[in-house]
Amino acid sequence: xxxxxxxxxxxxxxxxxxxxxxxxxxxxxxxxxxxxxxxxxxxxxxxxxxxxxxxxxxxxxxxxxxxxxxxxxxxxxxxxxxxxxxxxxxxxxxxxxxxxxxxxxxxxxxxxxxxxxxxxxxxxxxxxxxxxxxxxxxxxxxxxxxxxxxxxxxxxxxxxxxxxxxxxxxxxxxxxxxxxxxxxxxxxxxxxxxxxxxxxxxxxxxxxxxxxxxxxxxxxxxxxxxxxxxxxxxxxxxxxxxxxxxxxxxxxxxxxxxxxxxxxxxxxxxxxxxxx
Amino acid sequence: xxxxxxxxxxxxxxxxxxxxxxxxxxxxxxxxxxxxxxxxxxxxxxxxxxxxxxxxxxxxxxxxxxxxxxxxxxxxxxxxxxxxxxxxxxxxxxxxxxxxxxxxxxxxxxxxxxxxxxxxxxxxxxxxxxxxxxxxxxxxxxxxxxxxxxxxxxxxxxxxxxxxxxxxxxxxxxxxxxxxxxxxxxxxxxxxxxxxxxxxxxxxxxxxxxxxxxxxxxxxxxxxxxxxxxxxxxxxxxxxxxxxxxxxxxxxxxxxxxxxxxxxxxxxxxxxxxxxxxxxxxxxxxxxxxxxxxxx
Numbered sequence: 049x050x051x052x053x054x055x056x057x058x059x060x061x062x063x064x065x066x067x068x069x070x071x072x073x074x075x076x077x078x079x080x081x082x083x084x085x086x087x088x089x090x091x092x093x094x095x096x097x098x099x100x101x102x103x104x105x106x107x108x109x110x111x112x113x114x115x116x117x118x119x120x121x122x123x124x125x126x127x128x129x130x131x132x133x134x135x136x137x138x139x140x141x142x143x144x145x146x147x148x149x150x151x152x153x154x155x156x157x158x159x160x161x162x163x164x165x166x167x168x169x170x171x172x173x174x175x176x177x178x179x180x181x182x183x184x185x186x187x188x189x190x191x192x193x194x195x196x197x198x199x200x201x202x203x204x205x206x207x208x209x210x211x212x213x214x215x216x217x218x219x220x221x222x223x224x225x226x227x228x229x230x231x232x233x234x235x236x237x238x239x240x241x242x243x244x245x246x247x248x249x250x251x252x253x254x255x256x257x258x259x260x261x262x263x264x265x266x267x268x269x270x271x272x273x274x275x276x277x278x279x280x281x282x283x284x285x286x287x288x289x290x291x292x293x294x295x296x297x298x299x300x301x302x303x304x305x306x307x308x309x310x311x312x313x314x315x316x317x318x319x320x321x322x323x324x
Numbered sequence: 325x326x327x328x329x330x331x332x333x334x335x336x337x338x339x340x341x342x343x344x345x346x347x348x349x350x351x352x353x354x355x356x357x358x359x360x361x362x363x364x365x366x367x368x369x370x371x372x373x374x375x376x377x378x379x380x381x382x383x384x385x386x387x388x389x390x391x392x393x394x395x396x397x398x399x400x401x402x403x404x405x406x407x408x409x410x411x412x413x414x415x416x417x418x419x420x421x422x423x424x425x426x427x428x429x430x431x432x433x434x435x436x437x438x439x440x441x442x443x444x445x446x447x448x449x450x451x452x453x454x455x456x457x458x459x460x461x462x463x464x465x466x467x468x469x470x471x472x473x474x475x476x477x478x479x480x481x482x483x484x485x486x487x488x489x490x491x492x493x494x495x496x497x498x499x500x501x502x503x504x505x506x507x508x509x510x511x512x513x514x515x516x517x518x519x520x521x522x523x524x525x526x527x528x529x530x531x532x533x534x535x536x537x538x539x540x541x542x543x544x545x546x547x548x549x550x551x552x553x554x555x556x557x558x559x560x561x562x563x564x565x566x567x568x569x570x571x572x573x574x575x576x577x578x579x580x581x582x583x584x585x586x587x588x589x590x591x592x593x594x595x596x597x598x599x600x601x602x603x604x605x606x607x608x609x610x611x612x613x614x615x616x617x618x619x620x
Contacts, residue, residue, distance in 0.1 A: 082453040146343030169598045173361035227332035228339040257446045259560040274448040295449035306444040
């Protein structure tokens with residue numbers, strides 16, 4: 049390559065990077081603004097034009113934890129997300145394995161239809177039933193409703209991961225005398241472990257972020273983080289610093305978890321339809 | 325390795341039922357019960373109260389929706405408007421971004437990571453920060469559009485632009501999905517058509533319209549399918565930011581159904597609205613699947 053053409057190449061590269069940064073700023077800005085606002089005082093947050101340079105304060109975070117049972121909300125969110133994810137994996141993993149291995153696509157398609165129905169369609173009947181059973185504001189009711197999202201997700205995403213497990217290995221185990229159950233436990237599960245971790249994290253994120261089901265099913269005792277933040281909004285004067293601090297606290301764990309499973313996120317978000 | 329227990333022998337004889345039964349039963353209980361309940365209630369009139377029992381009204385709920393309910397027709401139109409606008413915006417932006425990113429550069433991993441953030445961030449938090457940014461008096465959006473000589477706007481408190489303003493939020497959230505899906509599609513494109521096109525002296529634009537776009541069509545349509553389904557059902561962002569307001573200016577079908585069912589507790593009517601919403605989702609899905617198969 050001549051010097052001139054490599055120089056031209058460098059210039060093209062430089063432009064690519066400038067373009068990239070310009071394109072990425074809009075995607076980062078709202079989350080960055082949320083974080084910045086959480087470090088500002090109320091005066092700085094209500095200033096116009098907006099304040100860009102300021103001395104950060106952690107006062108909003110202190111206030112969020114002091115004025116509200118924020119640890120309880122966090123604990124509630126964790127119980128519900130872990131409970132629904134655990135149950136979904138327990139029930140869904142054998143199912144996804146069998147659907148992948150014995151090619152039962154009919155079952156899979158029926159479950160996919162469930163993804164299309166609006167959430168409120170599931171919510172209203174369950175709300176009425178839980179009201180009658182006096183189960184509103186219990187972990188069990190929340191976990192069950194979150195399972196409506198988690199179980200089909202685990203089934204669909206894991207079908208894809210189990211299909212990636214080489215059939216020869218399962219056959220070999222079977223010839224060695226493994227039962228189907230043993231082949232599943234000792235061969236398929238260990239091989240699909242990265243997929244299981246990714247699916248579990250995705251299911252956890254979906255439950256953690258869930259607004260609609262928790263809004264109706266959670267009461268004061270089991271209030272999850274999104275509902276807590278939503279209820280802050282209805283206070284008389286909006287305290288933007290406190291709100292953005294709360295929003296940052298909710299969002300941060302999800303963003304960190306998502307980075308761990310980034311290779312599989314598209315698969316999860318498209319219900320396993322695309323391996324992205 | 326065979327343990328030879330009764331359980332193992334039983335699973336070996338009937339592997340499919342044993343493996344799938346737990347999940348199928350739970351899915352059936354969790355989902356089939358609500359579907360049947362909704363279908364039943366959609367032809368009844370019932371306010372959630374223990375004093376009266378549901379009264380069979382036939383198709384009266386549906387007749388009421390389409391003939392007498394101005395608010396329903398408004399919601400139906402807004403659902404179509406919001407979905408059309410949001411999916412179009414994110415489709416064009418998402419594919420354009422993918423084409424720009426589909427070249428070798430360092431830091432691809434970082435770009436991917438940044439793209440994931442809007443999709444996984446908690447919707448309530450997203451709605452909240454956008455509310456703050458859209459605030460007419462202190463919001464940073466008016467400041468930013470003011471820098472290029474536009475505005476100030478009232479954003480989500482202005483009935484005329486609330487739906488586009490909400491579509492922008494959805495677009496911010498989901499353009500990355502389209503981009504990532506399209507990038508995956510671009511990575512699988514064959515090289516031969518491009519090689520022969522170069523030999524034939526085709527321009528870059530010609531190659532894009534004649535080769536890239538047709539080859540990407542199936543991928544793009546799957547992305548579109550997912551986004552259209554979810555846009556039709558968008559709830560969190562709209563409910564937190566506007567609760568369907570100002571007035572009913574952003575009350576989509578899903579938000580309206582929520583109000584009818586869980587605010588007014590008119591379970592029968594809400595159920596028939598749900599049937600209509602599901603029919604809409606199913607209709608759009610089937611249409612897109614048909615387009616994907618190329619029968620249109």
